[in-house]
Structure formats: structure tokens, C-alpha cells
Amino acid sequence: MKPFAYLRARTTAEAVRARSAHPGAAFLGGGTNLVDLMKLGVQAPDLLIDISGLPLDEVTETDDGGLRIGAAVRNSDLAAHPAVRTRYPALSQALLSGACGQLRNTATTGGNLLQRTRCPYFQDVSKPCNKRAPGTGCPAREGAHRDLAVLGHSEHCVATHPSDMAVALSALGATVELRGPDGERAVPAAEFHRLPGDAPHRDTEIRPDELVTGVTLPPLPDGADSLYRKARDRASFAFALASVAAVLSVRDGRIAHAALAFGGLAHRPWRAHGAEEVLRGAPATRETFARAADAGLAAARPLRDNAFKVGLARSLAVDALSELAVGGGNNRSHTDPQT
Template identity: 65%
Template structure:
């Protein structure tokens, strides 16, 4: 591991200034992803700027009925918060599905959204990877890719984003706030992650040196009846091979509002807009749910060893929406 300096940021402005002064600096929250990447040599920062003690650890209701979540709120505190559990239960379920208890106690909201892919080729510094070394190639296309992307990928990168939390936040139109040397800014979470294209090393639309300060969830009555379902290769802590965050408002047997996002299928949490369009105003029955899943997955471009994900995600979407519809009918 490369030797590095460590500074504890005195405030948000100070944290941004420290990073701006050193292009090889990185923000340190819980460190559950960054420190691992430092150990493997993927990340080699000259300076770690510790932001854990900044006053960004609160969850507050907004005036319009939404929630504002500070960037240093731990995953454990987020999952346990009574208003998150009441208003956005799928978010609590996603966080609890996302890691072991020890990791949830350390990991932060801001860090979770910025975690890097767990693709084995990315973490192996002895081999090529376009995300790690632009232009070096993507060995996953011809190699091991059974858990890689089926939506939105390119020949330059087929890795998936590992966040569970991000899938639920995407379904509920979360907005990410950040601070730079030029002042504050905000991005819808749906716009935070850049398309892969031919520049997979450029992962987010955040300005250089930006510090995420929080995430705002707008009011969404539909989210009160929501669910997160994750499929993984073992029952204990593991990254998803497919996941769904869904919310459904059904009245008189008709879908009045629906939110749907997919995980572990793309380089970013995938908002299923095509599926939502099919669901809106349609009967809340299995045929509708299957048609919605098919509409979204029509764009899937699986590789030889991950085509199973298309079937898995279709079945998962139908199952979760069916459960929500049955709950609404009780």
C-alpha cells in the first residue's frame, strides 16, 4: 500500500479545500470500499480527508413531506430510522440486504453511492480493465461475466454497480446534494451515474473534487407500500445477481402509480421507465406485470454466460409486483 497522509476535515468547506489542494486526495467516510481498494492497489491516494465527523449525520423531514438524509449517516442508522421504515420501507429493506451488520455500522450513505464495482477484473491490478486503466480492454466480455450487465453496457465495460441502497433511492427519485469550491449543487440520482459508452472510467457526473453532503427523498405516498427483493448466490452477505425495488398504488384493481428500479443489471441502478409506462393505468394483474417486465428487458443485451439474468429479472419483477398488488387488495 502506498504511504499516505491523513487529515480530519474541520468542516465542509475545509474538506473541499483539502481535496482541491491535492489531486491525489480522497474523501474517507466509513472506508468499507476505499480501504479495500487501497489494499489491492486499485486506489493509491496520497491523502485521505476524513469527513466522518462533519455535521452531516442527521435524517430530517423536509417541509414538503420528504426526507433529507445526511451523507455521513451510517447504513445502520438509515435502516433503523422510523420515518424511513414508515415512508420508504423498500429503502430499509435494501440497506439491510446490502451488507453485514459490522459493515452497515461503518458504511455511510455518501460512500455507498460512490462505491466502485466488484468486478474481479477491476480489482486485479495485474490485468487490463478499461475502468481502471482506460484503453487497456475489458477482459470480462470474453472471460468471466456471469454476474455482469445485461442493460446499458458497452464493449468497453460490462461491470455492474453493486449498491442495494442506490436501487431503492433511484426508484423514489432521490436527489444528491454536493459541495464544491465553487459552491453547492444538486443532481437527481438518476443523472449521477454516467452511461458507460467508451469512457467507463468516468463514473459520475459530480464535478471534480465534489463532496456529497446529503440525499433528499421527495414526498412519495406510493413509497409507503414498497418492497426490495434481492437475489444472491448464497443466503449470507453477498452482492446481488439481480434485485428489484418496487412500489405500487392500486385502486379498484387499477395501477394508479408505480415505481420500479432494477439492480445488478447495469453499471448504475436502473430506473425501469418503460415498465412503469406499461403499468400506469393498467389492471393490476399478472399479465400486466409480465408485459411491464418484458418492455423493460427488451433492451437487454446479455453475454453468453449471463442470459439467465433476463429470465431471473422478469420473474422477480412479476413476483414483487404481484405481492404488492395482493397486499393492496386486502
Template identity: 70%
Template sequence: MKPFDYVRADTVTRATAAYAARPGAHYLGGGTNLVDLMKLGVEEPAALVDVTRLPLDTVEELPGGGLRVGATVRNSDLAAHPAVRERYPALSQALLAGASGQLRNTATTGGNLLQRTRCPYFQDTAKPCNKREPGSGCGALDGVHRDHAVLGHSAHCIATHPSDMAVALAALDAEVELYGPDGARSLPAAGFHRLPGDRPERDTELRPGELVTAVVLPAATAGLPSLYRKARDRASYAFALASVAAVLRVQDGVVAHAGIAFGALAHRPWRARRAEEALRGAAPTEAAFEHAVDVELSAARPLRDNAYKVPLARGIALDVLTRLAAPARS
């Protein structure tokens, strides 16, 4: 057991001040990922700043039909919230697919975004991992990488991001609100996480000491048909092999808006911008969906053991888009 300081903060400003005063500190939400990594020796924080008592545990109505979700709202509460289920069904579906009921009752919105990869080379301190120990190498490249990235990876890291919720947030054009030493700011959910490049130890665009305070679900995608689907090795709370979240608006016989994101294919939720552009203004036909998805997945660079992910993701995406378009085509 490695000793560490523990601070329970009651305001956002006190939380960030406590973090700044303790080099090597980590913020602690539900702890469903961080505490596990501490047990494995992957994370060794000098201090934990407990943010679960901050006044960030509500879902707030915004003008026009959007929602602001506090960072400490539990995943189970968010998935069951009537406004989320009605206006953003893909988000509720993603949360329910993401973990067991026990974990959802503990895990928080902010913590879900900040969870780290489940790559076994990252979680095993006896193995090389550039994400855990920069410069040590990527053991997965020539090792076991069936579950690893096919999009956006680099020679330094081929890990995938594990969150289901983050995939839905990316497709729904959500924003992530932050507070840190330089004050408040926000980032698009689709740009919150990073590709590995030559700095795989950096999962997100967070600045030092910044705290996730909320996620904003925009009015623009409220009430639009949306869907999340996930393929996994077993139906009982396994991490995704590939997943898709999509929101689709068909107007006057053509696609007026499409938001598509893939999960488990990259170091971050992969917003399918090329597919969206290909669909904009097109009739919602099977041929149009196939063309758009193929345009996006043409960028895939599968590894020795995970080429199956490309046709798997393709099939899920086509199924999701076809289901979303069905009411407009009937």
C-alpha cells in the same frame, strides 16, 4: 505501503478546500470500499480527506413527510430509522440486504453511493480493465462474466454497480445533494450514476472535487407501498445477481404511480422507465405486469454466461409488483 496525506475536515467547505489543495485526493467516509481498494493497489490516493466528522450525520424531517439523510449517516442507523422503515420500507430492506451488521455499522450513505464495482478484473491489477486503466481493454468481455451487465453495457465495460441502497433510492425518486467548487447542486438518484459508454472510469456524474452531502427522500413517495428483493448465490451478504426495488400506488382500480429499478443488471441502477410507462393507467393484473417487465427487459443484451439474469430479474420483478398490488386487489 504507499505514503499519503491525511486531513480530517470539520466543515463541508474545509473538506472541499482540502481536496482541491491536494491533487490526487480522495474523500474518506467509512472506508469499507476505498480502504480495500487501497490494499489491492487499485486506488492510490495522494491524500485522504476524512469527512466522517462533518455535521452530516442526521436524518432530518422535511415539510410534507420527506426526509433529508446526511451523507455520513451510517447504513445501520438509516435502515433502523423509524421514519425510513415506515415511509420508505424498500430502502430499509435494501440496506439490510446489502452487507453484514459490522459493515453497516461503518458504511455511510454517501460512501454506499460511491462504492466501486466488484468486478474481479477491476480489482486485479494484473488484468486488463478500462475502468481501472483506460485503454487497457475489458478482460471480462471474453473472460468470466457470469455476474456482469445485461443492460446498457458497452465494448469498453460490462461491469455492474454493486449498491443495493442505490437501487431503492432510484425507484423512490430520491435526490442526491452535492457541494463542490461551484457551490451546491442536486441530481436525481436515478441519474447520479453513469452508463459506461467509452468512459467507464467515470462511475458518476460528480464534478471534480464535489462531495455528496445528503440524500433527499421525497414526500411524493413517502408512505407508498414499496419493496426490495434481491437474488444472490448465498443468503449471507452476497452481492446481487439481480435485484428489484419498486414503489406502487393503485387508485380507482388502476396504477396511478409506479417506480421500478433493477440492480446488478447494469453499470448503474437501472430505472425501468418503459415498464413504468406501460403500467401507468393499467389495471394491476398479472398480464399487465408481465407486459411491462417484458417491454423493459427486451433491451437486454446478455453475454455468453449471464443470460440467466434476464428471466431471473423478470421473475423477481413480477413477484415484487404482485406483492405490492395485492392489498389493492383484495
């Protein structure tokens, strides 16, 4: 274990100042991912800045009828929040499909967004990995990549982002709030995570000294419902092979509003803009949903062992949209994880 210092921040400003003064520092919320990475030797911060006591643990109404979620809100509390369950069921379902009850009781909203890939080469310090050690290569391209990316990958990285919550936030049009030495700013959730390109070590658009302080959810259009579906190797405590978050509003048999995001397929939640273009104004039929799913996955470039993920994601999207079209989102159970 590499020795490290510990600071319990009393204010957000103090936390940001401490991070600016110590380039090797890391923020500690629930620690469910960071502590694992420290044990593996993947990350070795020389200072942990504990932000768990900051006043960022509330879910509040916004003036426009949306919700603001503090970065320290626990995943289990957010999934169970009445406003989330009623107005944003896809978010509740996504949270409940992640990890296990014990981890959800500890993991935070901000930490969930910032969790790192579970690519086995990234987590094994004896192996080369461009994300962990830039310039060393990406052995996953020719190695074990069954669970890895089919969309948006590059020659430098084929890792996937593991968060279920982030996929739902992307489809729901959320905004991530950040605070750094230069003040506050906001980034759309759909643009917060990066594709790998030639800099796969950069997971997000967050700047080195910035802290995630919250997430804002806009009100959904009238009549819109949402749904999250996930396919995985076992029924719990497993990351997505493919997942989908869908938002749909239907009027007089035609689609008035649609948003679709895929998980488990790329270095970030994949907002399927091509699918959304097909859906808008079209008849709310299974045939339309199939064409939309094909459009949303048209850019897929599977590797040797993961082409099955494209068909799997297509089926999830068609089924989710079909269920929403008949009013299935708010009628689903929000207490059991998706399987």
C-alpha cells in the same frame, strides 16, 4: 503500502478546499470500500480527507413531507430509522440486504453511493481493465462475466454497480446533494450513476472536487407502497445477481403510480421507464406486471454466460409488483435481509 497523508476535516468547506488543493486526494467516510481498494492497489490516494466528523449524520424531515439523509448517516442507522421503515420500506430492505451487520454499522450513505464495482478484472491490478486503466481493454467481455451487465454495457466495459441502496433511491425518486468549489447542486439519483460508454472510468456525474453531502427523498404519492427484492448466490454478504425496487399505488383496481428500478444488471441502477409506461393506468394484475417487466428488460443484451439474469430479474419484478398490489410492502419484515 503507498505512503499517504491524513487530514481530519472540521467543516464541509474545509473538506472541499482540501480536495481542490490535492487532485490525488480521496474523501474517507466509513472506508469500507476505499480501504479495500487501497489494499488491492486499485486506488492510491496521496491524501485521505476524513469527513466522518462532519455534521452530516442526521435524518431530518423536509418541508414537503419527505426526508433528508445526511451523507454520513450509517447504513444500519438509516435502515432502522422509524420514518424510513414506515414510509420507505424499500430503502430499509435494500440496506439490510447489503453486506453484513458489521459493515452496515460503518458504511455511510455517501460512501454507499460511491462504492465501485466488484468486477474481478477491476479489482485485480495484474489484469487489463478500462475502468481502472483506460485504454487497456475489457477482458470480462470474453472472460468471467457471469455476474456482470446485461443492460447498458459497451465494448469498453460490462461492469455492474454493486449498491442495493442506490437501486431503492432510484425507484423512490431521490435526489443526491453535492457541494463543490462552485457551490451546491443536486442530481436526481436515477441520473447520478453513468453508463460506461467510452469512459467507464467515470462511475458517476460527480465532479472531481465535489463531496456528497446528503440525499433527499420526496414524499410518495398517497397510497403508494414500496418493496425491494434481491437474488444472490448466498443468503448474506453477497452482491446481487439481480434485484428490483418497486413503488406502486393502486386505486379501484388500476395502477395510479408506479416506479421500477433494477440492480445487478447494469453499470448503474436501471430505472425501467418502459415498464413504468406499461403500468400506469393499467389493471393491477400479474399479466400487466409481466408485460411491464418484459418492457423494462427489452433492451437487455446478455453476454455468453449471463442470459439467466434477464429471466431472474423478470421474476423478481413480477413477484414484487404482485405483492405490492395486495398491500405487501409495509407488511413485510424489515428486520431480516432479503434472500
